[in-house]
Amino acid sequence: MLYLQLFWEFFKTGLFAVGGGLATLPFLQDMADRTGWFTHAQLADMLAVSESTPGPIGVNMATYVGFTTGGVGGALVATLGLVAPSVIVILIVAAFLKAFRDSKWVNAAFYGLRPASTALVAAAGISVVPIALLHSGMTGFSALNWPAIALAAVLLVCTNWVPVVKKWHPIVFIGISALVGVLLKF
Structure with missing residues (x-):
């Protein structure tokens, strides 16, 4: 039952979090409140680790939550749940894109996703700032x-x-920040 719940929660997150890993944060905050699988402070820690490790942020966070709640199987199920909507949508879009490549409606839909994506990333940033600075x-x-x-x-x-x-490359700033955080214990 836990695996099914993990899959479903991350499937919904993957389906509606348009804009990348930071866009998943509002969904993960809601998930934390509803399921109790992790706290908001743990979410901030997951974000820090996910930002500093290779791979997409959302996938890293799904894997982490899945592992902490259901072990290796939970990690696999949560990760599959997160990426499944993208794979499904990509397959559907690829199948129909040739027929609708020049459609003004398709172009308008993609154009309309831009502000939604920006809003989700901004909401994630706004929610992380108080956790990090207070x-x-x-x-x-x-x-x-x-x-x-x-x-x-x-x-x-x-x-x-x-x-x-x-x-300088952003990884340099991530590394310096991690080192300062470890040295100053925050």
């Missing part, structure tokens, strides 16, 4: 995670306004 259960200035805020500010300045650093 301490839960505290108020005032003590609620602010000052080391994380300082790291975010340094990264913002370096990636936008320091010409030499601006050209």
Whole structure:
């Protein structure tokens, strides 16, 4: 029964999370609230690990949740559940795309998906910021995670306004951030 539930939850996520791995975050937050398989703090940790490991974020997170709830079988089922809608849609689109390649309706539908995708990614970013930059259960200035805020500010300045650093590959920033996080224990 757990495997079926894992498959179904991640199938729904894969079906409606248009826009990539970060677009799955609102669905995963809802899943956490409904199923209790993981907390929002664990979701933030999963996001950090998924961002820093090879592979798509959504697939990494589905695999992690599946593994923690149902072992290796759960990991496989959750991952298959997440990717199954994409595979199905791609097969359907590929079969019909030749016939409708120049359709204004098809072009309009793809154009309309852009703002939806942007909104899902923005919602994910907005929901992750308080988890990363605030301490839960505290108020005032003590609620602010000052080391994380300082790291975010340094990264913002370096990636936008320091010409030499601006050209670095994103993996360098991920690695430096992970190292700082481990050293400062946050």
